[in-house]
Amino acid sequence: MRNTPLLTSTPTHAVKDLAELYAIALVQAECAATSYDRMAASLTDDSDHTKEPVRCVFETLREREQDRVAEIRLRRSTLARKRSVSEVPPAAIENLVPEQELTELADSSLSTPFQAWAISVRHRQRAFVFWTYVAAYATDPELRIAAETLAREALTDADLLRRERRLAWRAERAAKGTDADERNFGEMSSAALIESLLLKEIARWAQVLMPPERERLLSSSGVATADLAAIGAELPGLPDGDTPAEVPRRVVRYAEQLTSMYLDESDRATDQAELELAQTLASSSIARLARLRAFANSLRH
Structure with a gap:
């Protein structure tokens, strides 16, 4: 399981309209194109041809992001004139291509095309996570559909880039002279256990809530009332030294672990069916995590 989250911070800013959504998407694509362009330029050295394959990867990535910039501008141009321009709050922007990742690769004498493609896969995975969060927070159907479209496109891009990464890995x-198909199994087998633990903690949490809040928790977690009642009847008491305040924190922590597991599994998938299942689970898990976090935060205020 990954040690650090894909996003440096999860989106908490609710995008208010399509103009703002496309403004955020445009800034992200422009930043990515600029970052990849700088990387390609930094790897241009007439006296050292060993980094030429890596430079070519970043030139390709720059061109892909430039195409994305043009596509987003085209979509924004279809909005009504008064809706086409929007100021983007700085807090709403997530750097999808962190400079530290690029700097580490540029400074390494052992950088490879595989590492370059791996950065691009993480970039589009971050975009998928980011736009899934935005869709989860959206209350307007049109806005939610647009965010879901951007998330789905990020998944498609990640799939294509993952194939390039796999080819580079095999090469x-x-x-x-080593096996290109080594895999680390076990993540998905433990996900079922974490899902079970999450369900039990949600049942514990529900027991201390008033009916209106209990219904909101069920809606946030996607747990049916009948299932909750059956689980709640079998729950033991809280562990020694534990407090009710710990339960919401465990709920969010388990939800975070599951999101990480499903994202990792999609990254390791070797066939289309396995990939689609992991991506579906990851998408649902991200949306669930966003709702549970929002619900927990609402109870603190």
Whole structure:
């Protein structure tokens, strides 16, 4: 399971309209294009041709992001004139291509095309997570559909880039004479256990809530009332030294773990069916996590 989240901070700013949504998407695409362009330029050295394959990858990535910029501008141009321009709050922008990742790769004498493609996959995975959060927070159907479209496009891009990464990985492993299909199993088998623990903690949480808040929790978590009642009847008391305040924190922590597991599994998938299942689970898990966080925060105010 990944040690750090894909996003440095999860989106908490509710996008208010399509103009703002496209403004955010445009800034993100422009920043990515600029970052990839700088990387390609930094790897241009007439005296050192070993980094030429890596430079070519970043040139390709820059061109892809430039195409994305043009596409987003086209979509924004279809909005009514008064809705086409929007100021983007700085807090709403997530850097999808962190400079630290690029700097580490540029400074390494052992950088490879596989590492470059891996950065691009993480970039589009971050976009998928970001826009899934935006869709989860959206109250306007039109806005939610637009955010879901951007999330779905990010998934498609990640799939294409993942294939390039896999080809680069195979080429590297073949050059070293090692197995290119080594995999680390076990994540999905433990996800079922975490899902069970999450369900039990949600049932514990529901027991201390008033009916209106209990219904909101059920809606946030996607748990049916009948299932909750059955689980609640079998729950033991809180562990020694535990307090009711710990329960919401465990709920969010388990939801975070599951999101990370499903994202990791989609990254390791080797066939289309496995990939689609993991991506569906990841999308649902991200939306659930966003709702549970929002619900927990609402109870604190």
